[in-house]
Amino acid sequence: MVNALMNCCRVSGHRAPVPLASRATAATIADCHSDAIAGTFMRLLVKSLLAAGVLAVAAMPALASVAQASSYYEDALQRYEQKDLPGAIIQLRNALQADRSMLAAHVLMGKALLGSGDPAGAEQRFDEALRLGVNPAEVITLLGQAYIMQGKHETLLQRVTTSGLPRAQQVGVLVLRANAQAERQNIPAALASLDEARALDPDSVAVRLAQATLRQARGESALAARLVDEALLLAPEDATVWNMRGSVQQSTGDLQGAMASYAKALALAPDYLEPRVTRAGLLIDLGRVDEAERELAEIARLTQLEPRVSYMRALIATRRGDRIATKAALEEAIQLLDALPAAVLANNKQMLLLSALAHYNLGNRETASDRLNTYLRRYPGDAAGAKLLARLHLDMGRHASAAALLEPLRRRSPDDPRVLSLLAATYMQQGNYSAAVELLDQAVRTSDGAADILAELGIGLAASGRIDEAVAQLRQAWEQDRKQTRTGMVLATLYLRAGQSAQALELLDVVARNEPSNLSVLNMLGVARVAAGDPAGGRRAYEQVLAQSPANQVAILNLSALDMSEGKPDAARQRLLELLRRDEGHVQAMMEMATLEERVNRPAEAVRWLDKARGNPDAAVSAGLRLAELHLRTGAGDKALTVAREVLLRAPQNLAALGLVVRAQLSMGDRDGARQTLADMARRAADDPAANFELARLQLAAGNAADALVSLDKVLAVQPDFVPALILSAEVEIRRREFGAAEQRIRRLAEAPRGVALRLQGDLAMARGQHAAAVTAYGNALARDDSADVAVRLFRAHAAAGGLARGAEFLRAWLKNHPDNTVVLRSMGDAELQLGNLAAARAAYERILALRPDEAMVWNNLAHVAAAQNDDAATAFAERAHALRPADAAVIDTYGWLLFRQGQVERGLALLREARLRNAADPEIRYHLAAALARSGRTAEAREELAQAFRMNATFPDIEAARALQAELEKQAAGR
Structure with missing residues (x-):
């Protein structure tokens, strides 16, 4: 990701490179100027002999000014050579104040301003130098660079020509003209200019590098590599050639070769900024974060005004999960970029894209959008900018705008896997998962099974509910490239959701070894350890994060959650309050405080924190939804209704808010109002499959099964193979005892993964009272999907068939292979309780609580068992349950x-x-x-x-x- 930005166009940074001959040129100009001063002084002396003494007296102040200007200039030249550009500019201003006609000062001032990122000021100085009579060969290429930096490509093509220039300057001008022609998308003219330059100087290294840059931008990597090899034969000790070689190698995937070439460039020119910046980005991509930090420190030593360094520091902080450091680094990058003259920023391809990225990552979406629109107006054919703007549109829910950008890219590059994967994301946002998966499948083929595209396909399959296939694709991507942190993290997340903590830990251990300084990985490793029943190991992982980053907010939040689960609410509260002292607007910390206070039976405090959180405009909707949920749980339906309606004022199309309105109305017995709200939701959902699926859930909650089926039919009309909708439809029809319709749905699910059809056949048999048939169906389903859900259904079928003891026996056998599955342990405990096996029931409940200490209903059931055993601890167990679920x-x-x-x-x-x-x-x-x-x-x-x-x-x-x-x-x- 980093080097996709750094290589989006191979231009130098906002500081123009200073020609190697600049020092000699400056000295020559200074010497010539001294001779002119000397001649003037002799003429004044002659005149003083022939005329009145007044003339000689009058000449003396001018001579003093010239001397003073010369002193300032010499100091400025020394500062310029030492790269103290601000100091040089100050002294040159002093020199020009003393002598406005000092030609050398104008030229050097132009160079200093160009190097400081002020091309407009540099242009003025070079123009003044030309007016004062400087030889055009001295400044014409510098003036051309100033035009390029300001995007004045037409002006360059009109004013910067080869007419009257020596051959060497003609070559430089032709390279500049080729640059301007390429920026104007006139590639044939650019290639012709470079061919002309090469004819003038067949051994020119600069021309070959310009040709290689253009060919690389056109995707002609082999030709670009050949041109670089030719340049190396001509100049094997030229750092710019080695830098270009690294760029070409990197574009073809030869990352180790690129690293070696950048290292060679830096060995030849330790102060060469470009290979250092690119190498730092590549090190981040390779996960070698510590080395990248050392490189960034060296760049910072060389220059204090490099926004790319700040941006890469933000990337490193993000990897470590350090939200505060990320935000600070991004703000620093934006500050440096915004300090650039507007014309420079608008016309520097790399810096403009970097500005968009920095604002994007800081959450300034509108500014990022403005920057990207400017970028695409400036570079209308640029795929990198279009892809990023499409991603931004997707983040903002503007899937139509994203598609409008991506469809032309797809037509232009129908096999570009990145375009295909982004277009797939637009389909997923529209709920068209089958089309998204089809595109991702094509992207996998066109990328020759690229690991990151395989991972995207896995994510798409997961979104469409095809979890088994998703895991298979992600596993394939992981086996292909175990350096893919994102793939490992997503796959581990799926494993954790499936209760497969051992598999998640296995993956995360590898990822953590790959990136020992990646704090996000360490945080997730802690989550996995806690899920696997190792809270002490989880705590060690979180504390390891804090040892590296004491203010790491994710680790603090995770530790507070762990404290709470271990019955240490005071410790959890202290951590959260400390975090809020550092960042008083931290919404997630406020949300966690609300959760904590609700668990310790302080609902009023929970309400206070959620009210405070929703005062943040960015959290007004999410915190408002949480607050309405809390009011519903505490029986305050009227307050829930008020808050949900306030949320709707901010987000009129928010289905979750409308759903809360429905639930609040139902809790208050207002069925007419709920029906009206559901009708409003149906109108807003229109034909959107995702919206209708959510609507169906809410209609079921309101008891409107018939309307729910209508909504589900709308989903299936758009996505006939959307498995969750088919499943829910069959379940609703079984509930409505429309068994024939349910059977038809089940037949359509015959090819669904994980034995879904068999499980539904069991549900249908249970509804018909055919308990033996249900046992058979669930048993067959279990052979396909050895999941807790199916196991519990099979147990219930046994119990319904009069075989409670047999069902309990089945659960005991199943738990031998899945000893930590809390869902089945819960059913096991309940079964043992019904059978009167109090000790066994208690053991099951206690095992659950060892794994998941916050299961309120398990504490509740344990209290019942303890009471039946005449154990005084029963009340303490009930108190714990009440603390967790006070409403x-x-x-x-x-x-x-x-x-x-x-x-x-x-x-x-x-x-x-x-x-x-x-x-x-x-x-x-x-x-x-x-x-x-x-x-x-x-x-x-x-x-x-x-x-x-x-x-x-x-x-x-x-x-x-x-x-x-x-x-x-x-x-x-x-x-x-």
């Missing part, structure tokens, strides 16, 4: 009931009232509340709660105790 009615009920049974009647009653308010439809909660009310002397209220519980005509574990209590209360009432 869950079932958890509140468990905690309140255990407190009540311990004799803490008042505290238990308060909790049970809250549980009843959160879920009045649970008869067991009503019974528990009735018992607490009866103990507190509120018998009338207790009788009403029991009456409501029995009106539900539902069974619950304590139903006999509830009947006994009801009889006792009725007896008491009758006795009065």
Whole structure:
């Protein structure tokens, strides 16, 4: 990525190269000027003898000024030779103030301004020197460079000609003209100018390098390499030739050869900036970050005004996950770039693209877009700029604009794998995953199976729900090139999502060895270790990150999450607050603070943090959605509705916000309002497959199965092979008992991966009450997809068929091969509990909590088991569950009931009232509340709660105790 930028055009940086003869030229001009001064002085002396003494007296101040100007000039020349350009410019201004006609000062000032990145100022000085009579051969090529830097290509072609110039200057002018012609996309004229230059000087190294540059830009790498080889035979000790050789080698993928050539260039010219900059970028691409940093330090020693150094430091900081350092480096790059004259920035191809990249990576999307539009107006055929602008459009959700840029590129280069992969990304953004995968498949073929394109195909397959195929492609990309950090990270993420932590750790260990200083890798390694049940190892990885980067925000966030999972909320809070002290606007830290406070049953604090987070315009939508979710969980449907509607004011098309409005309306019993909102969502979704798929989920949540099927049919009309929609449609039809339609859907899924059709056949059999057939179908599905989901379904089928013990036996056998699968362990614990195997149930729940300490419902179930074992720890377990899920009615009920049974009647009653308010439809909660009310002397209220519980005509574990209590209360009432 780095060198795609650095090599997008092989021009020098904004500082124009100073010709090797500049020192001699300056000295010659200075000597000639001294002779002229001497002649003038002699003429003045002669006149003073013939005329009045006044003339001689009048000449003396002029002579003093000339002497003073000469002193300033000499000091400026010394500073210029020492590369102190700012000091040289100051002294030259002093010299010209003393003598406005000092020709040498004008020429040297032009050179200094050109080297300082002020081509407009340099142009003025060279023009003044020409007006004052300097020989055009002295400044014409320098003036041409000033025009090039300002993008004045037409002016150059009009004014900078070979007329009247010596042969050597003619060659230089022809090279400049070729540059201007190439910039104007007149490649034949550029090649002709270079041919003319080569005819004038057949042994010119500069001409061969210019020809090689042009050929390389046209993709003619073999011809470019041959031209560079010719130049090497002519000038084997020329650093610029070795630099060009490295560039050609790099463009053909010979990275080791390129590194050697850049090293040779630097051995010949240690202060040569270009090979150092390019070499630093290449080292970053190769993952040799420490070496890259040493190279960048050397560049910084040579020049303090190099934005490319700042940008590459940002890339290194990004790799290390150091958000603060990344932001600082990008801001420094932008500051340096913005300090350039506007004309220079607008007309320097590399710097303009770098400015766009820096703004893009800093999140300044509109500025980046403006820079790229300027860039493409300036270089309309440039693929690099078009690809980056297309990526920017994709990031901003403008898939139509991205496609408009990419389609012409595809027509021009139908086999360009990068264009194909970006165009695939536009299709994925539109939800057209099948078309995206087809393009990526073509990109893989045209790139000869390039590892990064294979990885893109894997990501596309994952997005389309084809996880097995995605993993296979990513694994192939990984085996082809184990240096691909991104591939390893994405594949490890998929493994982690699938609960395959061992495979994820295996990958991440390799990636970490490849890039030991990559802090993002270390952070993810910590995540994988925690997921694998090694929180201590995870903590070591996070602390290793902080040892290298004490302010690393990702590691701080991960450690705070680990602290929280280990029951250390105070430590987690301290870390987050420290992070917020350093960066008070850190939205993610605020979000994590909200999560923490909610877990420790401080919902008001959680609300405060989310309110603060949504004060940031960039987080107003995401934090607002979280806040609305929190209000829903805490039963504040009215507040959730208010916040969701505020989000909609900022993002009127946001389906998640509309979905929250629906859920809030349903929580408040406003079914008419929910139906209206769903109708609004349907209109906004139109024919967008992704939007309709989300709409179908929400319609199901609202109980509108028929409307959900309509939405899913819209998805399938656009993407008939979209597996998730087919699956959900079949599930809905099974729920609606439309078994014939479900069977048709299942047949369409016969070729779907992972035994999906077999699993749905099991679901269909279960719905029909054919439990034995369901056992068979799930068993066949399990042979294709040995997943926790299918295993749990098979267990439930056994239980429904009257074989709870047999189902439990199956789960025990399955867990021998998957001992850390928390989903199946949960079912195992529940099964053992139903079978009365309390010790086995407790062991299963405790194993889950060792792996996932934040599973609130497991703590809740463990509390039930401990209570059945008469273990006083039950209340502590229930308290932990309540801390994790303070708004869950079932958890509140468990905690309140255990407190009540311990004799803490008042505290238990308060909790049970809250549980009843959160879920009045649970008869067991009503019974528990009735018992607490009866103990507190509120018998009338207790009788009403029991009456409501029995009106539900539902069974619950304590139903006999509830009947006994009801009889006792009725007896008491009758006795009065």
